[in-house]
Amino acid sequence: MMAIVEGVEIEDNVFWVGAKDYSRTIFDSLIRLQKGTSYNSYLVIGDNEAALIDTVNPGFEDIMEKRIRSVVEPEKIKYIVMNHAEPDYAGGIERALTLSKGAKLITTQLGSKFATLFYNIPQDRIKVVKEGEKIDLGGYTLSFIEAPMLHWPETMFTFLNERGILFTCDFFGAHTAEGMWSDEVEDIMYHAKKYWGEIMMPFRVNAKNALKKISGLDVKMIAPSHGPIYRRPKEILERYIDWSEGKTKEKVLILFTSMWGHAMKAAEIVASELVSKGVEVSMYDASIADPGDVAAELVDSRGLVVASSTLEAHLHPMTTLYLNLAKLLRPPLKYAASIVTYLWGTGADREIRDALQEVGLELVGEIKINVRISENEVKALKKIAEEMAKKVKG
Ligand SMILES: [Fe+2]
Ligand SMILES: [Fe+2]
Known part of the structure; x- marks a missing residue:
């Protein structure tokens, strides 16, 4: 299918015209990609x-x-339509606006600001839409649903x-270049979970609100901008409800x-x-x-155990990195x-204690071991x- 560069019809007169990036190995300068990604x-x-x-992403x-x-x-x-201003899909809007001279960019109020800041799009080429607004294409109508902070304030x-x-x-x-449909991707739920963990988990309240909003719609297909399309969206919807x-x-x-x-031996015990x-x-x-994993x-996870070496009288910096990540991602963890x-x-134990407190966790135990682990330890x-x-x- 990918040998010929043409649109793929996913429903009558609805086409996928995105790009597969099989070779991308890292995203957000943070998580590693095993199977690339797609820009849908x-x-x-x-x-x-x-x-x-x-x-699509710039370059595609x-x-x-x-x-x-x-x-x-x-x-x-x-x-x-620009559902989100981040360059991995909005990177192609300048090309699209050049190709289609009479077209307007459809986005939220904040999206219009971001489009100008990011891509220098003149305001007279932007049409701002509000919640519930509709556009009639003849036989097909598009409605817009505001879904802020998923994961930027302008998202819809x-x-x-x-x-x-x-x-x-x-x-x-989900970050994977594999498959057009989710049922063709064996480990799709793992890719989706990784994606949720890194991108959506800090915004669980916003996600819940958005899920509530769409629960009233008869959703037959979910077409996200990374990874495959869900033609049977029940499973991913259920997962998203649990995660949110x-x-x-x-x-x-x-x-x-x-x-x-x-420290590894202590962790194994x-x-x-x-x-x-x-x-x-x-x-x-x-x-x-992989920070994505x-x-x-x-x-x-309900509990977190951190076991760390001390480096130059401080907490090992790779431990610090993950404690910072936990703080940023706001997971539903409870105990540490x-x-x-x-x-x-x-000094490393104090640094862990401070960090765990910032994540908001209850410390259920701690130990400081002077090199080798004794019987008592x-x-x-x-x-x-x-x-x-x-x-x-x-
Ligand atoms: Fe994004
Ligand atoms: Fe993205």
Whole structure:
């Protein structure tokens, strides 16, 4: 399918005209991509006029243009909908506005400001739309749904009423170049969870509001701007409801940084004790982990155990990085425990305590180990695990 650069019809007169980026390995300078990503742009052709919904990342404008031209003369496009101003899909709006000279950019009030700031789009080429406003394309009508802070303040959704297709931009997104449809991608829910963890989790309240708004619509298809399209949206909708409500499992995430193996050993003692108590454990070496995987684990973990080496009398910087990430992503975690190993510098435990407090977690146990783990410290680590198990299972 991808050998020929042309639009893909996903529903009568609705085409995917985006781009697949198979080679991209990192996003937001933070999370790693195993299977690339996609920038989904959609073309809706009405009897009288056509609308382009979102565009592509900079560098993919030629591919988008070819796909558009394979379907329709660009002059027929009268509306270029910008659901979100971030360059991964709005990067092609300048090209789109050049191709379709008579077209207006459709966006929210804030979106119009961002379009000018980011892309220098003149205000006379922008039409601001409000909640519930409709655009008639002839046979097809688009409605606009304000969905702020998903994940920027200007974000909105677009709904194709006659077909029940909801275009949600980043919401329901997933980073993978694989598949046109979600049911073709075996691990789609993992990609979606990773995406939620990194992008949407800090905005759970806004997500809940948006989900409530769309619950009244007859949504037959969800077409996000990254990853595959959901032609059976039930599963992803259910997951999003759980994630937005902050539903956690009896699960503990263990993050360790270990220069000489002692912190890792301590983490392993806690892990096996937790497992023996029936708690699900996921464990990552913070120095080599993909922050995207850790973000995914944060989505439904109830407890966090941080085990860290001390480096030059401070908390190891890779541990600090993840504590900062946890603060930024605002996960639904509740409990934490801290393990620090040191030889001569003793301040790392305080740094962990301060950071965990900032994440808003209850500290259920802490220990400072002077290099090698003694018999008594093994007992103390098991006790910490026991306390943690009690909390996450309670
Ligand atoms: Fe975005
Ligand atoms: Fe994005």
